[in-house]
Amino acid sequence: MSAPGRPYYLGLDFSTQQLKVVAVDETLNAVHESNVHFDSELPEYGTKDGVHIHSDGLRVTSPVLMWVKALDIVLEKMRSDGFDFSRVEALSGSGQQHGSVYWKRGASLVLEGLDGGKPLHKLLEGCFAVPDSPVWMDSSTAEQCQRLEEAVGGAQRLADITGSRAYERFTGNQIAKIYQTSPVKYSETERISLVSSFAASLFLGRYAEVDYSDGSGMNLMDIQTKNWAPPCLTATAPHLQAKLGNPVPSTTVLGAVCPYFVSRYGFSADCKVVAFTGDNPGSLAGMRLQEGDVAVSLGTSDTLFLWIKEPKPTVEGHVFCNPVESCAFMALICFKNGSLTRQRVRDESAGGSWDAFSDALRSTSMGNDGNIGIYFDVMEITPPAVGVHRFNKEMSRVASFSRQVDIRALVEGQFMAKRVHAEKLGYKIVPGTKVLATGGASSNSDIVQVLADVFNAPVYTIDTANSACLGSAYRAKHGVEAKRGVSFADAVRHAQEPKLVATPGPGAEQETRTLLSENRPDC
16 A cells, blocks of 8 residues: 555556556555446447447547547546545656547637536537547558658658658648548647647646657657658648647656646646657556667567667658657567467467477477578568568478477567567667567467577566556656656666566577578568
8 A cells, every 4th residue: 555645646548449547656556547448438439449440441530529538437437436636746648649639729728718517528529620530540541641752752761750651540641631631620720639649638728749759650750850840741731830839858747737637636736747648658668668678569469669779760660759768769660460370370380289389499499490481471561571481491492391390480480570670770689688578478488488589688578467558657757757867767666677587598699690691581
C-alpha cells in the first residue's frame, strides 16, 4: 500500500479497443488499474474491435465522442472505487498512433468553459468537424502518399526528412485526403490533433500541442529540427501549420488540469499535465529502454523497438523522436510473420509440440551449418516480399531441410532479419547492449537463446502488460522531475528490474557475421 498522502502519477492509454488507466505511487508500484472496453461498454457507437470498417474495406475510422465518453466512464469507475484524485501530482497518456481529430471552429471556447456538472461527452457534442476519426488501420490514402513522395523528391528523401516514407495510415496523408475530398470539413476545422494531443486537450481545457515523438509519425515533421517540414505542409493542405500548432518536447509540462476535473472529480488544481505521446513511444517508456538497447516483442506480429543516437532513415521501418530524451531517437520495425509462422513450422516440423520445437533448437548448432531460411507466409512489411526460401551453406536454393534444420533456420532467420534491418536504421551493438524480450514467445528459453546468439547480447524479459499505459505513468513522474535535470532512468529507478534469461554462446558474433555475410539472401 502507498503511504498516506504520498503522490500518485496517472497514466492513460487511448488504444484501439479500449481506454486503460493505471496509477502508480512514487516508488512506481501500481495502486489502481481500470479500463473501458469500447465494443462491450459503449455499444451505442457500433464499433467492432473499436473501429468502423467502411464498405470499401480501406477506410477505417473511430467515433471521437466514443473516446470522450470512455474517459467519462473510466473516471467514474475510479471515483466509485474510492480513488483519491487529489493525490495525483501529474498525469500523462498515450494514444494509438496516426489517428487524427478535427476540432470544429468554436470548440476551443467550449473547452475553456467546461461545466463540471455535466459529462464531457455531452459538453463536446458538435465540437468535431469530422465525427469519425481516421485511425492507423486506414489504408485509403495511396494517392496522397504518392503525391507527397513526388512533391519532396521521392520516398527516401521523405524518409530522410520525416523518418519514414509515405504510409497510408500516417496523419499527413489522412489530412490531405480530407482536404481533397471534404474541403468544407477541412475549412471548418480550427485545430487538428493526434489522438494523444486530443486526449491531453481534454484534461487541459485547451488545445494541447503535439509532442515530438508522436509528431514524428505523421510524415510532416522534420525529425532533426523538430519543426514541421515546409515542403511536407505545402504538399498536404493549405494553412496547415496554423491548424497543427507547434510541436513540443515529449517531457513538456503543458500546464495544470482545468477546473472541470478539479470540481467534478477532486483533482488538485496543481496537478500537472505532461505531454501525451503515441502508444509505441509510450511502450518504449514502459519498457524503460535505454541508449543502445533493443526491445523485441514476439507476438502475432514481431516488433522491434530501438533507442538510437544517429539514425539512418530508410524506406523500410520508422524513425521517431525519442519520448524520454529529446536529443535521441527511437526506431520501430514491424514484421507480420511472427508467432503464426512459428506455429505453422511447429505444426509441420515438430508435430505441433513446442517441446519438440525446443528440442530441435537444442539439437542443432548455432549457425545451422550455414543453412538459412526465409519464411514469409504472408506478405511481409519489411521487406515487402512473400514466400518460403531455403539456402544451403553454398547459398544455393534447396527445396527442403530436415525438420530440425528447418526449425533453427526459421528462428535464426527471423532474428537475423531483425538485426539486419535494425543496423540499416543505425543500430549498433556495443558493450552493455541488452535485448528486452516481450510477448508470448519470450517465455520459450530456447527461442530467446537464439535471440541472444544472433544479437550477441544478453536477453532480459520484462512484464510489459499495458506497457504504453504504464509508460505514461512513468512519463508523468519524469515530466515533473525533468525540470530539475533528472533523467528518465533516474526517475524510474524504483521500477521492477528485468530478468536475465539468456546470454550469447561462445563464438556467437562470428557465427552471426558469417551468416550475415555479403553472400546472404536479402532477409
